[in-house]
Amino acid sequence: MNVELKDIQKTFGMVHANGGISLKIPAGTIQGILGENGAGKSTLMKILSGFIRPDQGEILLDGHTVSIHSPADAIRLGVGMLHQDPLDFPPLRVIENFILGSAGGLLPDQGAVLRDFKKLAGQFGFSLDPEAYVDSLTVGERQQLEILRLIWLGASVMIFDEPTTGISTAQKMKLFAALCLLAEQGKTVLFVSHKLDDVEGLCSRVAVLRQGYLVGEAKQPYSTKKLVEMMFGKTISVGGRKPCRADKVTVNLSKLRVEDYRLKVRDVNLDVHCGEVIGLAGMEGSGQGLFLRAVGGMTHTVGGKILIDGRDLTGRSYQTFKKHGVAFLPAARLEEGLVPGLTLTEHFILAEEAKGFFINWDKGRLLAQERIKEFDVRGIPANTVESLSGGNQQRALLALLRDSLNLLLLEHPTRGLDIESVIYIWNKLKERCQKGTAILFVSSDLEEILQYSDQVLVFFSGKVTPPLDASTLTTEKLGELIGGKGWPESTDEGKLA
């Protein structure tokens, strides 16, 4: 189906989310929609899929003007959208999710639906158990379910909003294969992303949005430099590798064991030097998260020792770890890291641990202003944290950290952030390394792991590799290890490096 958007406008309060965007997308293509966070991509897609109404503008499908008032209208017209966090029902079964919302009589014909489901799943090479509960699936599998459902409902225009966030490399390959198949079948695929690599690798054409406006279109082959320029209005370069590992050991782990009811991480021996960055790689839930939290004193260890700066802190609480210069930045920024409802000023006042009963508001505001400037947070002291974008929340979290730290623990430090923020955040982190802080971070982004770590630990269902030198490690090798290939028979020997 040919899609045409004509002069789409939408304002939220004072913000032009879409300032008159016109775009033509022919059938059978994979169209990339590129832009940093807040560029208006999601708004435009939500308008096309009926989730929000435009203030002005027209949508044409195969040359006919259509009016889309709701997502249900959109799907009737053949437009379906896969949301970043798939809009499904976690406690229901796969097949129930599949049926929910489809037209038909009082009693759904389970048998017929099951046949359709299996046929479609086979077509795309997805293996989903129809009886499984959705909350037991990975994000990648939930996407697959939504794709099948939308096709089953007759979607011929399919929108994918940041679909590569939070899924594994293998699932990404599967997803891309499915998208190519959809395009071959003559469907129109819109691929919304802020990841240049993904867009370049998949899309036959791309439209770049910036601050609510369409700033340019490009076709294969792309010039990365040009795309980046369009996205940000300026050129950005990733800084080179700057190892600043010192000789002093700041954290020493010996025979560390951590367990939860699913997983056992056994006998990890590790020396972390001042200024060193260690990346923890692995599929989600392979033990790296558990390990990270154990090193920060947030999970009880079952055995072994944790020495921070020479002091044995095994079995102590996070508060004690914190006193000894350990800080933790969680992946769930708003849920675990910040306090929604409180302003930036209030956050800085809380983090200061100042003495006295009354709050010195003037001092707090000044402090907030100072830090906001220093960390380039786009907001004012009176903004509540939930009103900030993801990138700015992460900047605020960094700004809240104490000045001198021995160890900084990060969970997915740049998940969901645009390139500019990613580079900014890592520059700030590197500054800390130069001052002697060691960093341990978990990430599902292999490029990030290789780009910024000095050493890498790979986790696979609780097993841990000895520290691997990041400068000699390749993406392929890392990918294999993460997928459980190329492991030595026994890794209980401890560290080799």
Add this chain to the structure above:
Amino acid sequence: MNSSSVLLGLAGVLYGAAPIMFAVIGETITERAGIINLSMNGTILLSAMGGFAVAVGTGSIVMGFLAGALIGALVALVVAFSSITLKQSQVAVGFVLALLCRDLSYFLGHAYISKAGPRLITIPLPALSGIPILGTLFFKQDVMTYLSFVIIFLVWFWIFRTRPGLMLRGIGERPAAAFVRGANVNRLRYLYTIIGGAVAGLAGPTFSLSVKAGWAGPLSGLDGYGWIALSITIFGGWNPFRAALGVYLFSFLQWLGLVLQPFLPSIPTQVLQVAPFPLMILTLLLVNISDAEWVTRMLAAMPERPRRWMMKLLRTLRASPPASLGVPFESE
């Protein structure tokens, strides 16, 4: 005590459970849609009084039950309007309604205290009532008790087997996703809140025209049942069958309190009368104990085999509420 009197006692357990069943099933329907109707205690009292008054006034027992359902629906409408349309706190509105309706029932029902009124009669079902044991238990009851059996199956079937029922689960779980799939979330929430209220409204007249026939104001002894119905709804995990189990368990405990009285003369009768209420709440705690962190920790420390077994048990016991229970929905 001989076996036939035990059997009659157990039949009485089913009979006495009927009003609580309506309240619990009604609340289950409402909460499945994502709305908490906390006014249950007031709904029961007001519909008991209203149903009795209408039955006395019109001389028709059917009108009494219809009036009860209507009162339940109206109270639910207030909850729906204030929470869905006005976006007010469901808890606050429900709580105030619970108190208001209770006092309203005492105030408005003053004239009907100790008046003689109609009472449902037992209708043994032909043939079925002749079956040994089961006949006495299930088939020598009154109409509302039969209805309390039927409604369990009916509502279960609707929620878990039909297409609209699937959507009902959807709007309570994740209204945004249900909206994307074509549901008019707020209209459906209105509908199910009112239906749930009407079903719960049958509880009152089932008390005042059958189980505890008559109206005696504060002495009717109905105050408190609404709160226990709310907790049984949680115990029931928003599943009619499990909810029914909870209702019968509660009714059984009440009967046990009566039966045990002569054997335990040292315990004041009040204790035995009140005991089912805290017992029910303890059961509720037990059911959701797997959420506690110390339990997870304890489990992690257990050896493999008993741990698996415990996990399985806890998972079966566990019931998680509709994810959007009490959360208003706004399409962007």
